Amino acid sequence: MATTHTLRTHTFLPLPREEVFEFFAAAENLERITPPELSFRITDAPKDGIKKGARIRYRLGLFGVPFSWLTEITTWEPGRVFVDEQLSGPYALWHHTHTFSDVEGGTRMDDEVRWKAPLGPLGTMVEPIIKWQVGRIFAYRGKAMREILLGETLDEAR
Numbered sequence: 001m002a003t004t005h006t007l008r009t010h011t012f013l014p015l016p017r018e019e020v021f022e023f024f025a026a027a028e029n030l031e032r033i034t035p036p037e038l039s040f041r042i043t044d045a046p047k048d049g050i051k052k053g054a055r056i057r058y059r060l061g062l063f064g065v066p067f068s069w070l071t072e073i074t075t076w077e078p079g080r081v082f083v084d085e086q087l088s089g090p091y092a093l094w095h096h097t098h099t100f101s102d103v104e105g106g107t108r109m110d111d112e113v114r115w116k117a118p119l120g121p122l123g124t125m126v127e128p129i130i131k132w133q134v135g136r137i138f139a140y141r142g143k144a145m146r147e148i149l150l151g152e153t154l155d156e157a158r
Contacts, residue, residue: 002092002117002124007134011142013149014106021079021100023149024109025050030058033144035137038062052076055087062090062133092116092123109145111138 013020023029027045034040044057050073058069069089076082079100086094093116101108117123117130146152 002120003127004093004114004116005127005131005134007113007115007131007138008111009138009142010108010110011145012103012106012108013145015149017100017102017107018079020107020109020149023145024082024098025078027056029148032148033141034060035140038137039066043068050076050082056084090118092118092120113138 027042027050031040031042038060040058040060042056043059044055046054046056050056052073052075054073054076056071056073058071059066060069061067067090070087071084071089071094072087074083074085075097081097081099083095083097085096093114095114097110097112099110099112101110113134115130115134117127119126123130143152
């Protein structure tokens with residue numbers, strides 16, 4: 001049986017919390033902070049913006065395998081927190097909490113992702129690869145946010 005894993009990361013941005021949250025409230029920005037080799041594309045998102053109950057459909061490829069992914073926003077507290085959960089897609093479980101806090105000099109964004117590998121016992125065998133990939137995606141994401149919002153280059157961002 002696959003184990004539930006948790007990844008926790010945080011990113012500091014010297015910007016007001018409302019501005020950082022607003023960046024994430026625009027679904028199209030998710031494409032901008034995802035590693036290009038994943039060919040991540042939003043194929044359907046609410047026209048009236050993100051809110052509780054919004055469903056977002058994506059296409060992407062992982063290790064050369066294309067797939068669809070459907071998530072739902074299950075918590076939406078503007079400026080503070082939101083949660084997206086997988087309804088269908090590559091994981092047996094995906095629950096991602098984004099929390100935004102005021103800190104000295106800007107905003108701290110915390111991500112907590114609980115995930116479980118697909119494919120039952122077979123998924124257990126590939127958990128180390130998935131864990132590495134999820135960590136790599138979130139490391140890229142932190143650097144990409146700093147590049148987009150602060151004008152840093154990916155090589156300079158830490």
